[in-house]
Amino acid sequence: MLKSKHSHKLKRVNLGTKTEYIVYKCFRPGCTTYFARPIVVGVSALCWACGKDFTFAVRNLEQVKAKCRKCTGRRDRTEDVEKIDIASDNILKQLGLKHE
Numbered sequence: 001m002l003k004s005k006h007s008h009k010l011k012r013v014n015l016g017t018k019t020e021y022i023v024y025k026c027f028r029p030g031c032t033t034y035f036a037r038p039i040v041v042g043v044s045a046l047c048w049a050c051g052k053d054f055t056f057a058v059r060n061l062e063q064v065k066a067k068c069r070k071c072t073g074r075r076d077r078t079e080d081v082e083k084i085d086i087a088s089d090n091i092l093k094q095l096g097l098k099h100e
């Protein structure tokens with residue numbers, strides 16, 4: 001059998017019965033690989049929308065079908081920027097460099 005490294009087409013599935021047990025399973029034909037939540041981040045994944053490779057990120061954890069940044073939209077990015085701005089604002093206040 002061919003065991004080439006491929007980008008896994010990951011889908012979020014719940015393997016648990018009484019308690020939730022989330023894993024990210026590859027849906028490529030013949031592939032039985034799946035990843036538990038903490039180790040899936042950083043895995044080479046295949047976008048369900050455009051079919052291109054991308055690196056599975058924290059923001060993909062809540063998606064049922066993992067999609068790349070392009071297909072998810074740019075909202076994450078602006079949110080990240082806002083958070084950074086607020087953080088640096090607080091730092092400036094703490095240092096006494098910025099006054100209300």
Ligand SMILES: [Zn+2]
Pocket residue numbers: 006007008009026027028031032033
């Ligand atoms: Zn796979």
Ligand SMILES: [Zn+2]
Pocket residue numbers: 047048049050051052067068069070071
């Ligand atoms: Zn995509």
